[in-house]
Amino acid sequence: MRVTLKVSRFDPAKDRQPYLQEFVVEVGEKQTVLDALLHAWEVDPTLSFRRSCRSAICGSCAVSINGRPALACQTLVGSAVAEGGVITLEPLPHFRRLKDLVVDLEPFFASLQAVLPWVVTREDHDGLMDPEVARKLEGPATCILCGVCDAAIEVAGEVKPAALVKGLRLALDPRDALGAARLQLMKVPPEILRLFVRELTQKCPKGIKIAFGEGES
Amino acid sequence: MLMHEVLVVGGGLAGLMAALKAAEKADVAVLSKVYPTRSHSGAAQGGFNAALGEDDSIEAHIFDTVKGGDYLGDQDAIEVLCSEGPEVIMELERMGVPWTRTPEGKVAQRSLGGAGFPRACFAADFSGHVVLHTLYEQVLRRRVKIYPEWYLIDLLVEGGQVAGVLAYDFPRGRLEVIRTKVVVLATGGCGRAFAKTTNAHANTGDGMAIAYRAGAILSDMEFVQFHPTTLYGTNILISEAARGEGGYLRNAYGERFMAHYAPQKMELAPRDVVSRAIFKEIKEGRGVAGRYVHLDLTHLGEAKIAERLPQVRDLAMRYAGVDPAREPVPIEPAQHYSMGGVRTDVWGMTNLPGLLAAGEVANVSVHGANRLGGNSLLETVVFGRRAGWKAAELARQEPWPSLTSSTLKRALATWDALLDAGGEEGQGRNGDSAFAIRREMTTLMTEQVGVFRTGSELEDAVRKLAQLRDRYQRLKPPGGSRPFNYALMDYLEVGYLLDLCEIIAKGALRRTESRGAHYRLDYPRRDDQNWLCHTFVRRGEKGPEFSNGPVKITRYAPQERGY
Numbered sequence: 001m002r003v004t005l006k007v008s009r010f011d012p013a014k015d016r017q018p019y020l021q022e023f024v025v026e027v028g029e030k031q032t033v034l035d036a037l038l039h040a041w042e043v044d045p046t047l048s049f050r051r052s053c054r055s056a057i058c059g060s061c062a063v064s065i066n067g068r069p070a071l072a073c074q075t076l077v078g079s080a081v082a083e084g085g086v087i088t089l090e091p092l093p094h095f096r097r098l099k100d101l102v103v104d105l106e107p108f109f110a111s112l113q114a115v116l117p118w119v120v121t122r123e124d125h126d127g128l129m130d131p132e133v134a135r136k137l138e139g140p141a142t143c144i145l146c147g148v149c150d151a152a153i154e155v156a157g158e159v160k161p162a163a164l165v166k167g168l169r170l171a172l173d174p175r176d177a178l179g180a181a182r183l184q185l186m187k188v189p190p191e192i193l194r195l196f197v198r199e200l201t202q203k204c205p206k207g208i209k210i211a212f213g214e215g216e217s
Numbered sequence: 218m219l220m221h222e223v224l225v226v227g228g229g230l231a232g233l234m235a236a237l238k239a240a241e242k243a244d245v246a247v248l249s250k251v252y253p254t255r256s257h258s259g260a261a262q263g264g265f266n267a268a269l270g271e272d273d274s275i276e277a278h279i280f281d282t283v284k285g286g287d288y289l290g291d292q293d294a295i296e297v298l299c300s301e302g303p304e305v306i307m308e309l310e311r312m313g314v315p316w317t318r319t320p321e322g323k324v325a326q327r328s329l330g331g332a333g334f335p336r337a338c339f340a341a342d343f344s345g346h347v348v349l350h351t352l353y354e355q356v357l358r359r360r361v362k363i364y365p366e367w368y369l370i371d372l373l374v375e376g377g378q379v380a381g382v383l384a385y386d387f388p389r390g391r392l393e394v395i396r397t398k399v400v401v402l403a404t405g406g407c408g409r410a411f412a413k414t415t416n417a418h419a420n421t422g423d424g425m426a427i428a429y430r431a432g433a434i435l436s437d438m439e440f441v442q443f444h445p446t447t448l449y450g451t452n453i454l455i456s457e458a459a460r461g462e463g464g465y466l467r468n469a470y471g472e473r474f475m476a477h478y479a480p481q482k483m484e485l486a487p488r489d490v491v492s493r494a495i496f497k498e499i500k501e502g503r504g505v506a507g508r509y510v511h512l513d514l515t516h517l518g519e520a521k522i523a524e525r526l527p528q529v530r531d532l533a534m535r536y537a538g539v540d541p542a543r544e545p546v547p548i549e550p551a552q553h554y555s556m557g558g559v560r561t562d563v564w565g566m567t568n569l570p571g572l573l574a575a576g577e578v579a580n581v582s583v584h585g586a587n588r589l590g591g592n593s594l595l596e597t598v599v600f601g602r603r604a605g606w607k608a609a610e611l612a613r614q615e616p617w618p619s620l621t622s623s624t625l626k627r628a629l630a631t632w633d634a635l636l637d638a639g640g641e642e643g644q645g646r647n648g649d650s651a652f653a654i655r656r657e658m659t660t661l662m663t664e665q666v667g668v669f670r671t672g673s674e675l676e677d678a679v680r681k682l683a684q685l686r687d688r689y690q691r692l693k694p695p696g697g698s699r700p701f702n703y704a705l706m707d708y709l710e711v712g713y714l715l716d717l718c719e720i721i722a723k724g725a726l727r728r729t730e731s732r733g734a735h736y737r738l739d740y741p742r743r744d745d746q747n748w749l750c751h752t753f754v755r756r757g758e759k760g761p762e763f764s765n766g767p768v769k770i771t772r773y774a775p776q777e778r779g780y
C-alpha cells in the first residue's frame with residue numbers, strides 16, 4: 001500500500017525551526033512503521049532515526065507515532081494508517097531533540113541511577129529461588145529501556161517511570177539486601193505506585209505487568 | 218586526548234563481561250555504536266548452555282560441541298568453554314539474572330538442538346535480554362566509563378603494536394583518538410552481509426573488517442550458520458526453544474519430514490542439518506505454497522506457550538499474523554551466526570599485540586563448522602570474562618605503547634577527508650548509492666553463498682563482488698551534516714561488509730568439501746584428508762591471502778556425524 005509519512009525534521013546545524021517533511025512510500029500493510037521509515041531514508045539519506053533489532057527487543061526506535069509514544073518496529077503500518085490516513089512521526093515528547101527523530105538519551109539512562117539499579121546480593125544467598133517468585137521478576141525484567149513510559153506517563157516526584165520499573169523489579173528480588181529500602185529509594189507513595197503500575201501496562205510497548213500491591217486496594 | 222588502559226569495543230554480552238572483569242584491576246572504558254542495552258545479544262531467546270544437571274556432564278557437553286561442529290572446533294578451547302560454563306552461570310545468578318527456576322528453585326534448563334541433555338539455562342524466551350541488562354547494571358555499579366554511540370573507525374597500530382583507536386563520536390560528528398594499552402574487540406557478528414538474516418541492523422561486522430585491515434588474522438569465515446526457523450518474509454528469529462519445548466516441523470502434506478533426515482534427533486538435529494532439510498523439502502515441491510514449511514506448536518497448548526515461549530508467540534502474532542497456539546507458523550532458514558572471526562587463543566589474544574577479541578567477532582574456535590544452540594551466549598560470557606582478565610593483566614604489565622603524532626595526523630587526515638568527501642550533496646548524482654550496492658551484495662550472498670553452494674556459483678559471486686567493490690570505490694560518501702548521519706555510517710559499513718563477503722565467498726570456493734554449515738553440492742562429503750584444518754586469512758597486497766591452520770584435537774578423533 002501507498003502510505004504518506006509526515007516526519008518531523010530538525011537539524012540544529014541548519015534549521016531554525018522544526019518542520020514536517022512528507023514522504024510517500026510503498027509498503028505492505030503487515031510491514032512496520034520502521035520499514036516505512038527505512039524506505040523514507042533511502043529517499044532522503046539525511047533523515048536520522050535510531051533502530052537496530054527490528055523486533056521490539058532493543059528499545060532503539062521509540063518515537064511518537066500519530067502523537068502516541070511507541071516503537072516504530074512494533075507498530076504495523078496498517079494499524080497506524082487506520083488512525084487517520086497519514087502517519088505522523090515526531091521525536092519522543094519530554095525528551096530533548098538532537099536531530100530529526102533522535103532525542104538525547106543521556107538524562108534517561110542517568111535517571112536510572114536514582115534507584116541504585118543493580119542487585120545488591122545478600123551474603124547468605126544460596127543460588128536458589130522459588131519459581132513463583134522468579135516468575136514475578138519476569139514482567140519488569142522484560143523492560144527494554146525504550147523510554148516510552150518516560151514520554152507517556154506523568155508521575156509526581158523526581159524518580160522517572162523507567163527508573164521506577166527498575167526499582168520495582170529490584171524490590172521483588174529476594175536476593176537483594178536492600179529489602180524495604182528499595183521502596184524508599186523510589187520516593188513515591190505506594191498508592192501512586194499502584195496507579196503507575198496500572199497505567200504502565202497500558203502504555204508500555206512490552207505491556208509490562210508488575211505484581212505490586214496485588215490484592216490490596 | 219582520551220586515555221584508558223583497556224578499551225572494550227562493543228557493549229553486548231562479551232564486551233560488558235570483559236569490561237566488568239577488567240575493571241577489577243584496570244581503568245576501562247566501553248565504546249559502543251549503540252547504547253549497550255541495544256546490543257543484539259538482547260535478542261537471544263533460547264538460552265546459555267552449561268552442564269549443571271545431575272545427569273549431564275562437562276564431558277558430554279564437550280563431546281556434543283565437538284561433534285556438532287563437525288570436528289573443526291579446537292578441543293582445548295571447547296574444554297575451556299564447557300568447564301567454565303557452570304561457574305559463569307552461577308556468577309551471573311549472583312549478579313541478579315532472573316533465570317527461570319525448577320520447582321526446587323534451581324536454574325531451569327531446556328533442550329536445544331544437537332545436545333544430549335536439557336542444557337540451556339534460560340529466562341522464559343528473553344534469555345539474552347535479561348543477562349545483557351544484568352551485566353549493564355553491574356557495569357553501572359562499577360562506574361565503568363561508557364562512550365555510547367561512538368563507532369570504532371580504525372585501530373592505531375605503531376611498530377606492530379595496537380596503541381589506540383580512532384573513534385567517531387556520532388552524536389557530535391567528531392573523530393576522536395583514544396590511547397590505550399589493550400583493545401578488546403567485542404563487536405559481534407556480520408549477519409547483515411546477507412539479505413535474509415535474523416541479525417539486527419547494527420550487525421555489520423565492523424570489528425572483523427577493521428581488525429583484518431589492521432593485520433589481524435581472520436579464520437573460518439566461510440562457516441556461516443543459517444537458522445532453520447525464521448519467520449517467512451521478515452526473517453525474525455523463532456528460537457530453537459520452540460522446538461526444544463516440543464515443536465514440530467511439517468511440510469505441505471503435514472508430514473514431520475525430519476524423520477527422513479535425522480530419525481533420532483528429529484527437529485532437534487543441529488541447525489545445518491535442519492536448514493538443509495527444509496530447503497530440500499521446498500526444492501522438491503513439498504513446501505507450503507511452494508515457499509516455506511510450518512513450525513507447528515499447536516499441540517503444546519496455550520498455557521505452555523504462554524509460560525515458556527511468550528516472546529515467540531508475540532513475534533509470530535505481530536509479524537506473521539499467526540497465533541502459534543492455534544495455527545502453524547510459516548518459517549524459512551536465514552543467516553543467523555558467523556562461526557568465523559578474528560582468530561584468538563583461549564585468552565582472547567590475537568596475532569596483533571594489544572588486540573584481544575571475544576564473542577561472535579572472535580574465532581577461538583569453539584563452534585567449529587557449526588554452532589550448537591546455546592553455545593554462543595555461553596561463549597560470550599566465558600571468553601568475555603577471560604579476555605577481561607587478560608586485558609587487565611596486560612594493562613598492569615605493559616608500558617604505554619608509543620603513538621607518534623605522525624601516525625595520528627595521518628589517520629586523522631585520511632578519515633576526516635573521507636568523512637567530508639560527500640560535501641553538502643553527497644552520493645547519488647551518478648545514480649549509484651551505497652543502498653543499491655548493499656542490496657545487490659546481500660541478495661547475492663543469500664542466493665549464491667548460502668545454505669547450498671557450488672563452485673560455479675561461488676566463482677560467479679566472487680566476480681560480482683569485485684564489480685560491486687569497483688562501484689563502491691567510485692562512490693562519493695553521503696553528504697549532509699555529520700552528527701547522527703546514519704547514511705555516512707551505512708556507507709562505511711557497506712565497505713566493511715564488502716571485505717568480509719569477499720573473504721567468505723573465496724573461502725567457500727577454496728574449501729572443496731562439505732562440513733557443518735558449509736555445504737558444497739559439488740563436494741558433498743567431508744574430506745578429513747585435505748580439509749580437517751582451519752582457514753586462515755590475512756590481508757595481502759592484492760586482497761585476502763589464504764592459508765590452512767591446524768585444528769587442535771585432544772580427545773575426540775573425527776567420526777562420521779549421524780543424528
Ligand SMILES: Cc1cc2nc3c(=O)[nH]c(=O)nc-3n(C[C@H](O)[C@H](O)[C@H](O)COP(=O)(O)OP(=O)(O)OC[C@H]3O[C@@H](n4cnc5c(N)ncnc54)[C@H](O)[C@@H]3O)c2cc1C
Nearest residue numbers: 227228229230231250258263264369405576577591593594
Ligand atoms: C535473534 C538471535 C537469537 C539468538 N539466540 C541465541 C541463543 O538462544 N543462544 C545462544 O547461545 N546464542 C544465540 N544467538 C547468538 C548470540 O546471541 C550472539 O552470537 C551473541 O549475543 C553475540 O554477542 P556479542 O557480545 O559478541 O555481540 P553483540 O551482542 O552483537 O554486540 C556487539 C556490540 O558491538 C558494538 N559494535 C559493533 N560495531 C561497532 C563499531 N564499529 N564501533 C563500536 N561498537 C561497535 C555494538 O554496539 C554492540 O554493542 C542469537 C542470535 C540472534 C541474532
Ligand code: SF4
Nearest residue numbers: 143144146147149204
Ligand atoms: S517500562 Fe516499558 S515503556 Fe518503560 S522503558 Fe521499559 S519497556 Fe519501555
Ligand code: FES
Nearest residue numbers: 052054059061073
Ligand atoms: S528497532 Fe529495536 S525496538 Fe525497534
